[in-house]
Amino acid sequence: MSDHVKQSIFPHPEMADEDGLLCIGLNLEVGTLVDAYYHGIFPWPQEELPVLWFSPPMRGILNFSNLHISKRLSRFKSAWEGEFRINTAFEKVINSCRLQKRPGQAGTWILSEMVKAYTDLYNAGYAHSVEAWENNQLVGGIYGVFIGNVFSGESMFYNKSNCSKLCFLYLVEHLEKIGLHWMDVQMLTPLTQSFGGEYIERKQFLKRLETEHGRTKITF
Numbered sequence: 001m002s003d004h005v006k007q008s009i010f011p012h013p014e015m016a017d018e019d020g021l022l023c024i025g026l027n028l029e030v031g032t033l034v035d036a037y038y039h040g041i042f043p044w045p046q047e048e049l050p051v052l053w054f055s056p057p058m059r060g061i062l063n064f065s066n067l068h069i070s071k072r073l074s075r076f077k078s079a080w081e082g083e084f085r086i087n088t089a090f091e092k093v094i095n096s097c098r099l100q101k102r103p104g105q106a107g108t109w110i111l112s113e114m115v116k117a118y119t120d121l122y123n124a125g126y127a128h129s130v131e132a133w134e135n136n137q138l139v140g141g142i143y144g145v146f147i148g149n150v151f152s153g154e155s156m157f158y159n160k161s162n163c164s165k166l167c168f169l170y171l172v173e174h175l176e177k178i179g180l181h182w183m184d185v186q187m188l189t190p191l192t193q194s195f196g197g198e199y200i201e202r203k204q205f206l207k208r209l210e211t212e213h214g215r216t217k218i219t220f
């Protein structure tokens with residue numbers, strides 16, 4: 001399927017309710033996900049419910065010109081002796097994200113059907129992983145979706161402190177190298193906020209999407 005989805009199976013994103021819920025149902029097939037991300041929509045599954053699709057009124061983004069790196073992380077980055085790889089262990093990364101314990105969260109939105117769906121998306125060339133390796137061991141990673149010249153970060157994990165943050169920074173460097181100036185982080189977390197993430201209104205976000213869709217296609 002082409003990145004350029006002319007007609008969407010989804011309602012217009014501006015029709016979402018005050019919490020950002022746009023619609024309920026549909027499947028998690030590759031074509032559906034490509035359509036969703038192209039139009040600024042993402043799934044947020046809940047156990048024992050049909051798939052929920054969101055386009056929140058305020059969208060988290062990171063402008064790379066506003067990237068902030070703490071002195072402590074900068075020192076760790078300089079001293080780190082591991083290596084980064086791209087797209088060599090996508091399934092390990094998404095499953096590690098699924099199992100990562102997060103403060104204040106009892107479970108995870110990365111249900112088994114999401115693992116399959118995003119692995120299919122990876123096999124189709126739309127999902128990607130950045131991985132941190134030490135002594136041939138995976139110690140951190142991040143994955144996301146790249147559709148219509150826009151990268152949407154999904155989740156990250158670490159088995160060694162700071163290694164997910166290093167992956168995030170490496171991802172930003174990579175996206176800058178291929179010609180991007182910002183990325184979608186959907187909802188801000190303390191981590192993305194510490195890096196300089198901010199919220200913009202949905203209307204502004206959709207305008208950014210339109211601009212990126214109009215550019216020459218970029219390859220991840």
